[in-house]
Amino acid sequence: MKVVLFSESPPHYRMISAIAQSLNADEIIGVSAQPFKFTHRLLQYDKPNDDGLVDLITSLNPDLVITGSVRRDRAVASRVAGRMKTAYIPDGVMVKLNGSNIIVNRGAYSGIALAQVESNLPAVITIAGTSLQPKEMDTKIEKVQLNQGRIKTISVKPTSSGANLASAEIVVGVGRGIGSKENVKYAEELASSLGGVVGGSRPVAADLNWVSEDRQIGLSGLRIRPKLYIALGISGQPQHIAGIRDSKIIVAVNKDKDAPILDNADYLVVADAVEFCKVFKEKIEQLKKKS
Amino acid sequence: MNIVVGFKIVPDDTMVKVSGDKLLLDVPLKISTYDKNAIEEGIRLKEQFGGKVTGITVGNNDRKSIREALAMGIDEAIVINSKNLDVYGTSLAISENIKSINPDIIIFGEQTVDSGTSGVPGYVAELLSLPYISNVKSLKIEGKKITADRGMVSYLETVEGELPLIISVGGEINTPRIPSVKQIMESSKKPVKEVNFEIEPKSKVSEVKPLQVNRKKVVIEGNINEAVDKLIEKLKEDGVL
Numbered sequence: 001m002k003v004v005l006f007s008e009s010p011p012h013y014r015m016i017s018a019i020a021q022s023l024n025a026d027e028i029i030g031v032s033a034q035p036f037k038f039t040h041r042l043l044q045y046d047k048p049n050d051d052g053l054v055d056l057i058t059s060l061n062p063d064l065v066i067t068g069s070v071r072r073d074r075a076v077a078s079r080v081a082g083r084m085k086t087a088y089i090p091d092g093v094m095v096k097l098n099g100s101n102i103i104v105n106r107g108a109y110s111g112i113a114l115a116q117v118e119s120n121l122p123a124v125i126t127i128a129g130t131s132l133q134p135k136e137m138d139t140k141i142e143k144v145q146l147n148q149g150r151i152k153t154i155s156v157k158p159t160s161s162g163a164n165l166a167s168a169e170i171v172v173g174v175g176r177g178i179g180s181k182e183n184v185k186y187a188e189e190l191a192s193s194l195g196g197v198v199g200g201s202r203p204v205a206a207d208l209n210w211v212s213e214d215r216q217i218g219l220s221g222l223r224i225r226p227k228l229y230i231a232l233g234i235s236g237q238p239q240h241i242a243g244i245r246d247s248k249i250i251v252a253v254n255k256d257k258d259a260p261i262l263d264n265a266d267y268l269v270v271a272d273a274v275e276f277c278k279v280f281k282e283k284i285e286q287l288k289k290k291s
Numbered sequence: 292m293n294i295v296v297g298f299k300i301v302p303d304d305t306m307v308k309v310s311g312d313k314l315l316l317d318v319p320l321k322i323s324t325y326d327k328n329a330i331e332e333g334i335r336l337k338e339q340f341g342g343k344v345t346g347i348t349v350g351n352n353d354r355k356s357i358r359e360a361l362a363m364g365i366d367e368a369i370v371i372n373s374k375n376l377d378v379y380g381t382s383l384a385i386s387e388n389i390k391s392i393n394p395d396i397i398i399f400g401e402q403t404v405d406s407g408t409s410g411v412p413g414y415v416a417e418l419l420s421l422p423y424i425s426n427v428k429s430l431k432i433e434g435k436k437i438t439a440d441r442g443m444v445s446y447l448e449t450v451e452g453e454l455p456l457i458i459s460v461g462g463e464i465n466t467p468r469i470p471s472v473k474q475i476m477e478s479s480k481k482p483v484k485e486v487n488f489e490i491e492p493k494s495k496v497s498e499v500k501p502l503q504v505n506r507k508k509v510v511i512e513g514n515i516n517e518a519v520d521k522l523i524e525k526l527k528e529d530g531v532l
Contacts, residue, residue, distance in 0.1 A: 238305060
């Protein structure tokens, strides 16, 4: 069995490498911009473009294609499946082989449910999460030039703020209920006193730009797994819950004690988000002084 | 301009609940969240360039949702009745039924709120051999040339392409309009073409079960000072502070 891996996100590339290794494939070929050493061969490209990546991956005639589940990965994966006319199963959290049948567990209904999906090979799957770790291999690295496709990239601007939400132990999430962009500073101050970082719901991050776009938590943004998540003024749309479901403890702060987020919270503090930040921060600093 | 918009009719995600080991899916249906943005963008392009907007939906054929799409401003709807189609089957159903329209642009939402695969737009692009731009936040069309910003979470990519092509859009691109009573009344006169389509899927869902997360759901009310003290005490007990 020949497995081809692609992800533009390094953490996802590590996850899919671990999955591929666990399947005992005869040949694992990686496609990446970075010289990772988790596969038998690595085709290293310089600049990404979707068309070129689809051409390259399909030209390898894979039995199984595994990608990450960030946005470009999913765009490329769905097209590879379309060109090969195979099954496309995204967002796997567990993958196993049963002969020439592949079985994938994935979230559905914004993460409320777990679905088991089965397909014959060849197939294309994307991986949302796994705790498996890849081992280093003796990797033959080849540089490749991607075909220029019909869509031309004019510019790429990072939206990165340097915050690492994926590995943060404490995350303070802001929603529209915090009131204004200016009020986000109270969340920042609380997060810094707790040693955590600030993220935001999709409307706040991608639409209103109250926080930078790379801090977007949710179904189509980041899925985080901190020990403590504090949701400030977030009503609890299923798409947001999908991103925080793996948090150990969830605290919601909302003026409305019947906000839907209560169903997914351990504690709901009925309060104004800004007021809460000020008081909580002060008490945390007092605690720090005492200890 | 020949515009096609894809939309999916799904169980209202704000009402889907878990009861014991069952998922309660017998809830009202609606047009999937970002698919409304796709419909809106299609109508805006028609308002700008003229032409016709055809809506296409596969699976649920809920009349109220179809009427809503027509009332928003699509000119006609193709409704494909089918059961148990996967991404492959859905994409085939769509591409087979829109080939003859020769669309200049096909617009989808970037992710539905039920299965959430993001798979159909890219799959259809390959079946029709059309270029594809995913996750479009904003776009500009001049003649055949399209310039689009792709929101990729950690970066923003600006790309250029030529019509005909396929795009997927997210919630940032526009605010979907709410149809007036008059538009709702008039929508009943617009053509709806029903088609049956069945094909053996490439992948099958063998089991769906609720993901159980038992949250404590403790409400802390009252004076903010006391509330925060109580919260800190609880968080210490939980070992997260």
